[in-house]
Amino acid sequence: MSDNVLWIITDDQPRATLERMPRTWSRLVQRGVRFDRGYAAMPWCGPARASMLTSRYPHHHGCSTNQTHAPFVQRGLDQDTVATRLRAGTDYDTGYFGKYMNGLSRDPAYVAPGWRRWVTTVGSGGRVNVDGENRELGSQRAADRFALDRLTTYLERQADSGPWFAVWSTSTPHDPYTPSRRHRDDFDGVRWDPPALNERDMSDKPSWLRDLPPQDRARMREVHEGKLEELQDLDDQVARVLDVLRETGQHERTWIFFVSDNGYLLGEHRLFRKEQPYEESAGVPYVVRGPGAAPAVSDALVSQVDLMPTTLEIAGLDPDAGRELDGRSLLAPLTTGDWSGWRRRLLVENTNLGWAMLREGSHVFIDHHERGECELYDLATDPHQLDSLQGADVAGWAGPLGRLRSAKGRALRALEI
Template structure:
């Protein structure tokens, strides 16, 4: 029987928090490949999710703001996703969790390609409702939805243990604010330390002009948000553990590929910034791990992106990822199985088409170009992992050229530019 595929996509999770999820770390991350340099295509929920589902960078899917659902559907992107292709290949499919921002305006919408559809209608925190296969229902709270979706996912897995391969997504709302962990975990990280080196960075003279006069963030507020994120992630950790239990008990764990990522990271006062959308490691970087049949446990520094999930999933299903449309991402399947990443991409683009910046990663360096103002930053992350001092007196014309190429290209041409 062909292998199953499960994507787990958290919401606003920083790379650094993955280690706090003990069960996920032990049973998923350490059983597969942990990527230390995983990135969001664009560090903002909606555009990132559009990139995950289509393997298109934002400059190619055209969904620049967080209200993504309407432009995504209007352009027909929902008719060619990982789901439509996997369903076309005979896979059973199910989506369980947060989808795209804006879907509440289309409450009975069910995206093409999904046999099961259990999604939160965003924007209804005080009156949370869900869409179950096109029928609107109410849940107790936004956070209880994660358990609701997890229960439906486990039921889906059990029902398909002898029914052929499946492809599913579990996308909890955690650890997105407001922070309301379960009572079991509400005090797990009370008073946790939060004091990264770049918190309220003292010398901002190397940052773009608009950042230089930012006031410091409230350290106590940053600590409380961090505390809330860690506590909510304990609830996600329990859900992941239960999913793994069901896979094991039904004999499916050894033939299921599991991808763990987030839509974006999060800044908590680093460089005086709060939230996401910005081209710094805390926001653009995401947790990224893959467990699957024949994959030897390893830690990798390969540059990987959300756009790689769809082509890898199609490759697992023995489909040509570029059939009908060249994808921006590349299949990780060969390197995951062999452990050899020597022929993998050498450089990777991350972008924000709304705020008009590009981030180019190559080697240990991170080049940031702010297109509207012509300003740039260049960091050596090996020597300066917290991005405290941008390199100066450097000719960045080659960096700018490569970033420009990748920011305009698509499909095979984009992948060639990564080499």
């Protein structure tokens, strides 16, 4: 029997918070492959989810704003996703549970092609779409709990049937922060003082950033606390899902991918939230556990666009059949441990704000191409991106990045090598 695949997608989770989830850390992270250099295709909820489902970078799928659902459907992108390929080419069952894309509230009866089971949250008011029928549950927390309950029921029912692919997309730890009674005091007073918080010398930053006022330090600490406490609830929920897989005998034949749609800035470089090209925003937690993948910590450059081709190859499909994908399958290096043929450089972009980022070696080159400004950091000596390398020859970085942000499919992947 073919292996099952589960994607767990969190919402606005900074990469560094993963280790504050003890059960997820011990049962998933330490038993899988953790990527220290995992990145969003675009660090913003809607465009990132479009990239995951289609293995297209934002310059390829064209959904540049956070109200992604309408253009995604209008452009026919929902007709060729990881789910439609699996349903057309394999005997895989498919199910989607939780948050889909921003803008779904304007199309509340929508059911995306390729998903046999569809339980999605609609907006943030507590409504859910169950296979095209809406139900009012009263709160986002209730809607998230409903989606999780339906996921676990789905997993239990799949125990004795064919292979399945499921997405569990939680709204945790997105604001507003409403941790359960059990965890709402777990991180009271937690310290928040990263080196880049309210960076003092902004002279090396793009001109539009230099006059930003400092963020409210107490507010940033409060948000950090809220995220950590909500993540304790998610930690319990991940453990519940893992328990179901073990109790139904499916854990040894199920691949689990744990990622976030984007990271989150909490005052670093005087910035708040996401969308920006710095590590706290563009970097995401990225973990894979599956049959034959030895536990490891990898420095391979991986992206959200790699989820779809990896899943298709697990299912026995050619990822490029019908349309060449922008991402790469992780399957071979995950099972062999040999990353020698993997990409050397990686693109991250924001087609809405007009910047693109090239990650290569220890360096990060950021081209604010619509503003005519750029930044270059060596993370080996400056991990918090406090000092852009002034006077550096950026021509050698701008050329490869410019070619990447206009390429797609095999041509894009060739440029990564």
